[in-house]
Amino acid sequence: MTEKTRYEVIAGIEEKARMMRKLSLDMGLVAVKAGAGAHLGPGYSMTDITATLYFHIMKHDPKNPEWKDRDRFILSKGHGVLGYYPALALSGYFPVEQLLTFDTDESDLVGHPCMNLRYGIEASTGSLGHGLPIAVGYALGGKLDKKNFTVYCLLGDGECDEGTVWEAVMTANQYRLDNLVAIVDRNRLQSDGLSREIIQMDDMAEKWRSFGWLVREIDGHDVGEIMDALHMKSRPVGRPYVIIAHTIKGKGVSFFEDDNAWHYGRLTSEQAQQAYSELGFSSDGKEMPKC
Amino acid sequence: MLTVNATTAKNWSELGARGTFGKTLIEVANEMPDVVVITADLADATKVREFSKIFPDRFFQVGIAEQNMVGVAAGLALYGKTVFATSFACFSSMRVCEQVRTDVAYPYLNVKIIGSHAGYAMGTLGTTHYSIEDVAIMRAIPNMVILSPADGAEVMKATFAAARYKGPVYLRFTGVENYPIVHKEEFDFEIGKAITLREGNDLTIIGTGSLVAEALGAAYLLEKDGISARVLDMHTLKPLDVKVVSKVARETGMIFTVEEHNVIGGLGSAVAEVLAEEGSSVKLVRIGTQDEFVHIATYPTLLKRCGFTSEKIYQTVKTRFE
Numbered sequence: 001m002t003e004k005t006r007y008e009v010i011a012g013i014e015e016k017a018r019m020m021r022k023l024s025l026d027m028g029l030v031a032v033k034a035g036a037g038a039h040l041g042p043g044y045s046m047t048d049i050t051a052t053l054y055f056h057i058m059k060h061d062p063k064n065p066e067w068k069d070r071d072r073f074i075l076s077k078g079h080g081v082l083g084y085y086p087a088l089a090l091s092g093y094f095p096v097e098q099l100l101t102f103d104t105d106e107s108d109l110v111g112h113p114c115m116n117l118r119y120g121i122e123a124s125t126g127s128l129g130h131g132l133p134i135a136v137g138y139a140l141g142g143k144l145d146k147k148n149f150t151v152y153c154l155l156g157d158g159e160c161d162e163g164t165v166w167e168a169v170m171t172a173n174q175y176r177l178d179n180l181v182a183i184v185d186r187n188r189l190q191s192d193g194l195s196r197e198i199i200q201m202d203d204m205a206e207k208w209r210s211f212g213w214l215v216r217e218i219d220g221h222d223v224g225e226i227m228d229a230l231h232m233k234s235r236p237v238g239r240p241y242v243i244i245a246h247t248i249k250g251k252g253v254s255f256f257e258d259d260n261a262w263h264y265g266r267l268t269s270e271q272a273q274q275a276y277s278e279l280g281f282s283s284d285g286k287e288m289p290k291c
Numbered sequence: 292m293l294t295v296n297a298t299t300a301k302n303w304s305e306l307g308a309r310g311t312f313g314k315t316l317i318e319v320a321n322e323m324p325d326v327v328v329i330t331a332d333l334a335d336a337t338k339v340r341e342f343s344k345i346f347p348d349r350f351f352q353v354g355i356a357e358q359n360m361v362g363v364a365a366g367l368a369l370y371g372k373t374v375f376a377t378s379f380a381c382f383s384s385m386r387v388c389e390q391v392r393t394d395v396a397y398p399y400l401n402v403k404i405i406g407s408h409a410g411y412a413m414g415t416l417g418t419t420h421y422s423i424e425d426v427a428i429m430r431a432i433p434n435m436v437i438l439s440p441a442d443g444a445e446v447m448k449a450t451f452a453a454a455r456y457k458g459p460v461y462l463r464f465t466g467v468e469n470y471p472i473v474h475k476e477e478f479d480f481e482i483g484k485a486i487t488l489r490e491g492n493d494l495t496i497i498g499t500g501s502l503v504a505e506a507l508g509a510a511y512l513l514e515k516d517g518i519s520a521r522v523l524d525m526h527t528l529k530p531l532d533v534k535v536v537s538k539v540a541r542e543t544g545m546i547f548t549v550e551e552h553n554v555i556g557g558l559g560s561a562v563a564e565v566l567a568e569e570g571s572s573v574k575l576v577r578i579g580t581q582d583e584f585v586h587i588a589t590y591p592t593l594l595k596r597c598g599f600t601s602e603k604i605y606q607t608v609k610t611r612f613e
Contacts, residue, residue: 068371115369115398123369127393133359134394137366144327144348144372164390167359174354 006224009056013223017051019289020086021252022281027082027102027109028267029285036103036111041262043082045187045220045247046154052226053152054087062092065117071149072122072138076131076165077156077185078112079264085109093120096289129162131155132182136168139180147179154183158190161199166211172240173212181230182213182242185220187249189260208242220245253278293318295444295477303443304472308464308501309407311443313338315450316375320346323454327367329353330377331360337377337407357382361390361404368400373454379413380406380463384425395459396434403453407464409439410500410551411597414590423580427556429461430529436482437528439463439558441503442473445526448480456482463528465551466501467590473504473524485532491521494612495539496604498549499525499558505594506549508601513608520608528558536565540573547576547608551599554579576611578604 004012021044028038050073054060058071075084081102089096101107108116112126122138125131135153142149159165172180186204188195195201209215214236218225228234229243249263250256253275267275273283281287293299293315303311316339320326329351334340343350351367353360357378364376376383383406384391395402406425413420429435438460440449446464453460478486488503489510498506503524510520521543523535539546546566548559559577566575578598585593594600598607 123365124393124398127389129358130362130390130394133362133390134366134369136359137363137368138370139366140351140363141367141370141372164356164358164362167353167356168362171353171356171359171363175351 010223010227013051013055016055016090017048017223018279019090020047020051020083022276022279022285022289023086023089023096023099024082025267025272025275026285027085027099029269029272030100031103032266034104037264037266038103039079039082039264040267041189041250041256041260042077042080042156044251044253044256045249046080046083046185047252048221048223049154049183049185049226049245050083050087052223052230054091056227057230058152059149060091060120062120065093065120069147069149072135072151074123074131074135074138074151074153075113075125076135076153077128077159078126078131080154080156080185081109081111081113084113088120090289091120128156128159129164132165132168135180136171136177139172139177140175142179143175143177149179151180152183153180154185156190157184157186157188157201157204158195158198160184160201160204169208169211169213176238177240178235178237180240181235182240184242184244185247186244187247189249189258189263191263193260205244208244213240213242215242215244217244217246220247221251293447295474297475300444300472300475303447304470305468306443307468307470308440308443308446308466309338310468311446312405312450312464313341315447316342317345319451319454320349323373325371325373326375326454327351327372328375328377329360329364329367331355331357331382333378336379337405339377357386358390361387361402362394364402365390365394365400368395368402369398373401375403375405377405377407379420380409380422380425381420384422384428384461388428392432396432399434399458401457403460403462405462405464409463410465411590411593412465412467414593415587417587418584423551423553424556425463426528426552426558430556430561434459435529436460437463438482438526439465439499439528440526441498441500441524442470444474445480449526452480452482463500470501471504473507480526483527483530483532485535486524486526487521487535488524489520489522491519492543493519494545494547494608495521495523495543496547496549496608497523497525497558497562499528500551502549502551502599505599505601505604509604509608512601512605516609518612525558528561531561531565533565536562537569540566540569540571545574545576545612547578547604549599549604550579552579553582555582574613576607578607
């Protein structure tokens with residue numbers, strides 16, 4: 001088998017991301033039926049990042065989810081499950097059809113991740129500011145046992161309002177955790193609106209840099225850029241690394257994009273039809289991606 | 292395993308709960324290679340400095356960032372370590388409450404939260420450093436085990452028991468150096484099983500932490516007046532030894548609980564819950580902080596003022612016993 005070209009690799013990840021966004025819509029519709037809404041905007045802004053991690057970067061084995069040497073992914077912005085569960089399903093941790101239990105009564109797939117290694121979910125998150133400290137603990141454990149795995153932690157930019165994020169940032173720097181990669185989903189919106197008007201963090205990169213981290217800023221929807229930023233050769237030695245991924249909240253469906261009404265929204269069937277079509281699927285959404 | 296005898300009991304008494312904990316932790320770590328320690332700038336105060344020197348790789352310092360400490364402890368435990376996270380009880384219960392609940396207790400992780408200087412041990416350092424709410428907080432969190440050892444020997448036993456127990460534990464240390472000795476010889480320590488220190492038929496005093504010794508002292512004073520008091524050492528506050536509470540409710544006439552904690556949510560509340568649910572008619576008196584912020588004073592003064600000394604417990608029992 002010949003090795004895939006860079007173009008083919010990128011196209012493959014983009015296709016997975018397209019499938020993930022389609023599955024998110026399915027989940028969004030299921031949630032509405034169950035009387036809930038869904039965090040579509042926060043899920044869509046991070047989808048290209050999780051697709052690149054799960055289908056290209058991370059060492060993981062869905063058949064052996066407790067594999068001690070696996071790379072770990074901690075979703076610190078726990079409300080981003082719509083950009084997370086589809087990646088786990090398409091990786092083979094559980095059947096894609098199970099995504100359709102999202103937010104339904106007694107489902108294992110709820111609005112914020114509930115630790116379940118069988119499903120590849122490493123930690124229970126959703127209370128913001130908790131994921132990075134947990135990721136730091138994982139990375140310290142790996143260092144102590146001289147393991148080679150990497151801990152990836154995805155944070156929201158609004159989440160960086162939390163003081164515990166910066167406590168963990170300092171610990172990671174103190175212990176020179178080069179087995180830890182933080183990614184900030186910089187979509188510039190949070191629950192109450194424009195982040196700049198809530199807590200101004202135009203100096204996001206400078207803040208992380210001043211805490212000792214190597215900072216790289218990328219377009220969080222350009223899979224090639226994401227791949228390159230996450231590549232081993234881009235990673236520093238002896239210090240932690242953060243990728244600030246500039247994203248668009250709701251990226252991929254025109255009427256989701258930059259509209260904070262989709263931070264947590266209820267999808268109508270008409271809206272879903274349009275969204276399916278924009279993603280290149282039949283408007284009835286019946287087509288089911290396979291892993 | 293360390294053994295309890297007159298000499299070790301005396302040494303541990305001199306060291307106090309923290310000192311004994313620090314020494315024990317080294318024995319624990321020698322026995323269990325997965326044990327690690329994390330602290331938030333209180334290595335000296337929680338007596339884990341010696342551990343950090345012997346096991347530098349297994350010791351983590353996060354600075355003055357308690358919430359982060361518990362999150363990092365959760366990550367270490369998720370990875371597979373048995374983690375002792377140390378701070379003052381006021382911080383390791385209140386400051387980190389949500390991290391304990393969500394990051395540690397909910398996923399049932401192997402993290403042992405150390406609350407040192409619980410109650411009023413901080414004396415003139417003041418109310419910011421007192422902890423009379425920690426048991427109530429930890430009791431309300433599902434999956435938490437709460438250990439509250441009575442003396443040095445029990446601190447040693449509780450530390451080993453916590454390390455061997457697979458799951459979250461809150462270890463509450465009360466008292467100061469020159470801890471009163473309760474156990475002078477080897478005894479069985481089992482999580483969730485109270486120890487009957489003294490038999491008696493008229494009433495029962497249930498103590499926890501360093502006030503167990505005061506409860507014993509009160510029982511001796513009562514004996515002189517012809518009142519026969521049973522004394523229980525309730526070293527595990529959760530899960531509570533319900534059986535023994537039912538038993539003393541059946542066998543003795545009245546129950547007094549003694550705790551260096553608010554009467555709301557602690558030992559007294561836990562015992563009241565058992566009695567009420569069983570429909571017991573036995574009268575209960577809860578000796579503890581009477582839901583107030585006390586005026587700051589030295590530790591011995593506060594023990595007296597709150598009614599925690601043997602003499603004061605004796606007086607309360609004499610007044611209230613029917």
